[in-house]
Amino acid sequence: MRLSRYFMPTLREAPADAQIVSHQLMLRAGMIRQEAAGIYAWLPLGLKVLKKIEQIVREEMDRAGAIEVLLPTLQLADLWRESGRYDDYGDEMLRIKDRHDRDLLYGPTAEEVITEIFRAYVKSYKDLPKNLYNIQWKFRDERRPRFGVMRGREFLMKDAYSFDIDEAAARKSYNRMFLAYLNIYARLGLKAIPVKADPGPIGGDLSHEFIILADTGESEVFAHGDLVEMGAPGPDIDWDGDLEPLVTQRASLYAASDEMHDAARFEAEVPADKRMTARGIEVGHIFYFGEKYSKPMKALVTGPDGKDAPIHGGSYGVGVSRLVAGIIEASHDEAGIIWPDAVAPFGVAVVNLRPGTAEVDAVAEQAYKALEAAGKEPLLDDRDDRPGAKFASIDLVGIPWQLIVGPKGVADGVVEIKRRATGERQTLPLEAALKVIAG
């Protein structure tokens, strides 16, 4: 992409409305524009990052055996009356009437819809387990939306729903999601901690929130240090095998957010040198809810004994749009955003310091084409602007590499490359520089 033809409206100053760093940087980098409280338009740069995160989530869900569907944003109120949630949900649910005066709602989640689909087709225990997921916009009419896309009213969520014959089988589905989530966050360049969450009326221990570490995060986490060091299990585990040991290894270590924290237990269970206190942001939540929806909505399958029984369900959410902000909270400096390579909107910025000078243009063009051919998604900064302004805006939008082409370097047959994350610079002939960037 040539920056002179792109749409990347950066701001030197942060709008006064933005209080937290990710919101400020997203506005300054021209990633989003607020249209109403908690409702945002995604501008080209923001959309690129959003799509990359979405794709990573998709790949890891697929790997863990989940199957993608796309559910509607508008749902029939009647379905929610079946589950009993239509009246319970309250003002957070955006209710709409169509021209036939029929009650609709903008989905805040999709247990009802997916259960309706499941029960229409699946009748036998032999077809289980199943896990269907959906990456779709949701709407929750929050009392107080805030912090940009961190807590918007409209947000992009990946929601997965598992269907199993009994609780033991459901636990296996749960374990797959537990580990898949850790892999997702690891690929996004984040450190994530699974903490036990309030399981609600169902009870049991099958509910975890995933908190990514960021100094500016909203909630406080207390955890065993090994949990972070252990990291994600990686993609190559046997997804059909027994995942219980991998999950237990992690879930048995102490981890709690401030509201669930038990200082006495923390000190009893975690040696002093392993006690970790950090700040973080909740970006995922998984839970097992048993027959909560299958029973009232009659999602039954016939078991080996010939009897019909409600399936045991679980649901698993990742806040995709929230992750955009979360990653920025976890990865930025005074100059702006520092994107992890996996989600960067562009892989490298080719900064032409003197557009209009034939020799410089030629080298910049050559670099740009080579990087494009190599699949590095280059952004060519061919704007007629001063070097300082270019560096400042490229730093701001957080592109992982800069390949700087200026008249001095071109005269000496070299270019400069800079790594955004470390500030490390190297001056090299173009071919060598391209090799470094290609990794």
Next chain:
RNA sequence: CGGGGCGUAGCGCAGCCUGGUAGCGCAUCUGCUUUGGGAGCAGAGGGUCGCAGGUUCAAAUCCUGCCGCCCCGACCA
């Protein structure tokens, strides 16, 4: 939803108390000079002062109502 605050040019702000020509910085446009970390000079454009009423000879400014947005608290991916 309770408490607090703010709406003046694309962004950041002053002006309001004490009514009388709507201003500053950045950004934008033109010209010249500049060009390795957000340049300099000269000139220019851009505003129903959130909206609606009211008071007044006169309202950005005072009064009333409404709308929008932000922050703190209780809840959520």
